Amino acid sequence: MAKHRAEETPPFERVQALVKRIPRGRVATYGQLSRMIDGRLTPVGVGWAIRAAAEGSIPWQRVVGAKGRISTEREHPGLQREMLESEGVSFDEEGRVDLERHGWDPSARR
Structure with missing residues (x-):
């Protein structure tokens, strides 16, 4: 079976997967998440992707x-x-x- 590439994953699913990775005590911005999915959604679209997630399935806050x-x-x-x-x-x-203090850097190890 072929490996599923990130580009083939629908943008809403990509956003929701990223939000799940944001650690406790850290935040990301809508624009940051938009850039992380190569602009496939605008920051407003990122908000819609977050809203579309099942209640309690992602740390939207x-x-x-x-x-x-x-x-x-x-x-x-x-x-x-x-x-x-x-x-x-x-x-x-x-x-x-x-x-600066609470922003999430996905490349940094905690």
């Missing part, structure tokens, strides 16, 4: 906006921040995650 902002505040006020804080992620006075 670990994906934030480009400047470390929470993007689910209208739909789930306070939930994403609470979940991230419980994982040790800190926020600045403007409500942003420090991406």
Whole structure:
């Protein structure tokens, strides 16, 4: 059987697999995930891929906006921040995650 190449995997599945890899206490941005799948989805499309995942199947809270902002505040006020804080992620006075400190680098070993 031929090996299944990443390029043949549908973009939503690729995004969801990447989100599953984000470790506790780390975050990725929608744009970062878009780049990691070679731009097959825009950052907005990455958000749709995350939304399409079965409830509880991926750690969706670990994906934030480009400047470390929470993007689910209208739909789930306070939930994403609470979940991230419980994982040790800190926020600045403007409500942003420090991406230098908590940003996920998939090439780094923990």
